[in-house]
Amino acid sequence: MSKVSLFSLPKISMKTWKVWRRDARVFMKTYKVNFVPPALEPILYLLALGFGLGLFVSQIDGVSYPVFIAPALLAISMMNAAFFECTYSSFVRMYYQKTFDAIIATPLNLDEVIFGELLWGATKSTIYGSIVLVVITAFGLASYPASLLIIPFSFLVGMLFSSIAMCFTALSPRIDSLNYPISLFITPMFLVSGTFFPISALPTIIQQFTYIGLPLVHVVDITRALTYGSFDFDLLLNLLWIVVVTVIITIISINLMKRRLIV
Amino acid sequence: MDAIVAENLLKKYDDLVAVNNVSFRIHESECFGFLGPNGAGKTTTMKMIQCVSPKTSGTLEVLGLDVSSKAREIKRNLGVAPQEVNLDPDLSVFENLVAYARFFDISKKEAAERAEQSIEFFQLQSKKDTLIDQLSGGMKRRLLLARSMINRPKILILDEPTVGLDPQARHLIWEQLSKLKTQGITIILTTHYMEEASELCDRIVIMDNGMILDEGRPSELIEKHLGGNIIETRDSDAVQKCLKKFSNDTKFEVAGDNVLISTSRPQEIMSTLMTDCGIVSTSVRPATLEDVFLKLTGRMLKE
Structure with a gap:
């Protein structure tokens, strides 16, 4: 039988929100056990790096070290929330709980199931992004009102990383295989994307590669502009990169899932 | 009218023919059984009827609608109890039913009412607020059946509904299915428990290697092949x-x-x-x- 094209347009109705509702319902039921770690981690980083290591760093780009890394921690939280949701959690629902099988036996189709999962991953990104925003605001590290835009932006960031994550989920033979994208993609990106040191410290060729190929750098740039409250034209290019890649990867992720599950 | 009509239905995976040119008709309000050893093609046939696995060729109509183009309309009128338990482990018995009803656009209030009725019909009252992990195998099977009824389906598809159950649990399920039969629902079931097929099915087909070997009423088949x-x-x-x-x-x-x-x-x-x-x-x-x-x-x- 012929394979589904990676670029065929998904058929999605408003029913996709029912999948989101299902995930949200389960989250609300279990949030007491899974809420704390993602909220705690950025605080630890902020204390250890911002206020610990920060003592030895005078200023970066004219701001103190905690001010410099606060938006990066925010960006990383948004990324991780979505990425972990649509890798490990989606894999468990797909493979172990057979939740997708259960839902496609109803009037919903697989496109709607996967897109609903992505919407939920993006929502998690917004939830954790907002929590970390509250934390860095409490430390006086975000300027307002610009920082309020981080909340809608975190949903877009969530869609970006959810869709990337869903591709890996579609291609992973086993849940353990998901360790590879974490250690070969997420961790290196987490270190070089202008997070803990300015990207200008990298060799030019690596800087260029980072801007072409790594999503996090664009997210960090925009988040940083929002917490600083200072904007320039390049941010539109960052935004354009994120939107275009999100749309393309979303379509690919749905088709990869169809290849895996519709047999 | 026939509930399901299959003609020269074929399903191929890469180089394996799972269902090989089968034809059958399932009448409205009958209980129709697919019998066959593992790998006979029963589950694949069920999945094509459920519109979740596309056919390779042939025609397959469910409630007069083509499975390839009318999946949504067909699925609205199907109830499916799968072989593998795919309940939501984080939700209780009652919540599982209500959450599932939402996928069929059933209002919250209506969903709660139907969930109550289903819980009663399948004798799960004492477990209404229990999480799935704490249910026995028989209770999970009954909950799967209860869930498959939540949209008041015209056709019920049961893939090995009593697999792995003790005789008490099995007989309870048979009793409930017999009651459903009297309500005029078309029931399609796969099984390799012959007793189950004899007990419940009006007509059966016996499948092996993707083909239908014979078809008829259980008693007719016994008479025909073995003389009684x-x-x-x-x-x-x-x-x-x-x-x-x-x-x-x-x-x-x-x-x-x-x-x-x-x-x-x-x-x-x-x-x-x-x-x-x-x-x-x-x-x-x-x-x-x-x-x-x-x-x-x-x-x-x-x-």
Whole structure:
């Protein structure tokens, strides 16, 4: 039988929100056990790096070290929330709980199931992004009102990383295989994307590669502009990169899932 | 009208033919069983009917609608209880039903009412607020059935509904399914418990290697293939020689140490075996669907 094209347009109705509702319902039921770690981690980083290591760093780009890394921690939280949701959690629902099988036996189709999962991953990104925003605001590290835009932006960031994550989920033979994208993609990106040191410290060729190929750098740039409250034209290019890649990867992720599950 | 019509239905995976040009008709309000060993193509056929696995070729209509183009409309009227338990482990019994109803656009209030009714019908009242992990296998199966009824389906698809259950749990499910039959729901079930098929099904097909070997009412199939009775006796040269005396219509088969003779004239054959051939230890019993099944699909292990 012929394979589904990676670029065929998904058929999605408003029913996709029912999948989101299902995930949200389960989250609300279990949030007491899974809420704390993602909220705690950025605080630890902020204390250890911002206020610990920060003592030895005078200023970066004219701001103190905690001010410099606060938006990066925010960006990383948004990324991780979505990425972990649509890798490990989606894999468990797909493979172990057979939740997708259960839902496609109803009037919903697989496109709607996967897109609903992505919407939920993006929502998690917004939830954790907002929590970390509250934390860095409490430390006086975000300027307002610009920082309020981080909340809608975190949903877009969530869609970006959810869709990337869903591709890996579609291609992973086993849940353990998901360790590879974490250690070969997420961790290196987490270190070089202008997070803990300015990207200008990298060799030019690596800087260029980072801007072409790594999503996090664009997210960090925009988040940083929002917490600083200072904007320039390049941010539109960052935004354009994120939107275009999100749309393309979303379509690919749905088709990869169809290849895996519709047999 | 027929609830399901399949003509020359074919399903191929890469180089494996899972369902090989099968044709069948399932009438409205009947209970139709697909019997067959593992790998016979039963579940694949179910998945094509459910519109979750696309057919390779042939025609398949459910409630008069084409599975390839009308999946949503068809699925609205189907209830599916799958072979693998795919309940939501983080939700309770009641929440599982209500959450599932939402996928069918059933209002919250209506969903809660139907969930209550289903819980009662499948005798899960005491477990209403229990999480899935704490249910026994039989309760999970009953909850799957309750969930498959939540949209008041016209057709119920049950893939191995009592697999792995103890006799009590199995009989309880059979009782409830018999009640549903009287309400006019079309029930399609796959099973390899022959007793289950005899008990519930109006008509069955026996499948093997993706093909339908025969089709009919359980009693007709027994009559047709085995003549109604089975005589069992110890296998020996003497028995085999003795059986050769009978005309061709006396069919026998060697299974392990025994010879099974299928016949509609048990008295006559018994007395011949005992008086003419001196064989003393024989027994006669009514033929069952299991005998038909083994005859048609062979006694080799299917793995």
